[in-house]
Amino acid sequence: MTILEIYTFPDPILRQKTEAVTIFNHELAETTQSMLETMYVSGGIGLAAIQAGILKQIIVIDLKSGEEEISLREPHVFINPEIVKESGTTVSEEGCLSVIEFRGEIERAEKITVEYQNVRGEAQKMDAEDMMSICLQHEIDHLNGVLFIDHLPVLKQKMVKKRLTKLAKAEA
Ligand code: CO
Numbered sequence: 551m552t553i554l555e556i557y558t559f560p561d562p563i564l565r566q567k568t569e570a571v572t573i574f575n576h577e578l579a580e581t582t583q584s585m586l587e588t589m590y591v592s593g594g595i596g597l598a599a600i601q602a603g604i605l606k607q608i609i610v611i612d613l614k615s616g617e618e619e620i621s622l623r624e625p626h627v628f629i630n631p632e633i634v635k636e637s638g639t640t641v642s643e644e645g646c647l648s649v650i651e652f653r654g655e656i657e658r659a660e661k662i663t664v665e666y667q668n669v670r671g672e673a674q675k676m677d678a679e680d681m682m683s684i685c686l687q688h689e690i691d692h693l694n695g696v697l698f699i700d701h702l703p704v705l706k707q708k709m710v711k712k713r714l715t716k717l718a719k720a721e722a
């Protein structure tokens with residue numbers, strides 16, 4: 551297991567296209583374990599492989615990531631996830647391990663149905679609502695090179711991106 555480096559805005563790697571996973575082997579299982587561990591140490595509830603520079607359609611989510619008791623954690627792994635149904639709208643505050651120093655209100659579908667594969671390559675389906683729905687939509691966006699700040703109103707988006715780019719330059 552390895553703690554992975556997380557790329558942050560405006561790194562162009564976050565805008566790359568990702569590929570579907572076709573080989574379900576030990577290496578894939580190791581990658582998902584490293585992603586989960588990286589997410590836990592970073593204090594996030596979701597992580598897409600692209601955030602660690604791995605251009606594959608892999609997501610990990612654990613809404614109980616903050617629990618100190620490891621036994622209370624609920625890790626989920628989604629390989630090649632695809633939203634097949636969505637309904638309603640909901641607005642909530644989002645943040646991202648790849649977007650430091652900014653959180654913002656984003657509108658998303660309220661409920662979604664996601665088809666995906668588990669780490670063994672078996673087809674799965676999940677009806678998600680509330681936090682799981684929002685988190686899945688956020689992470690699936692990553693797989694398409696989209697960040698949550700891309701959903702902000704145009705003017706606000708420009709301001710935020712300018713500020714974050716300056717901040718990144720100052721820290722470089
Ligand atoms: Co994110």
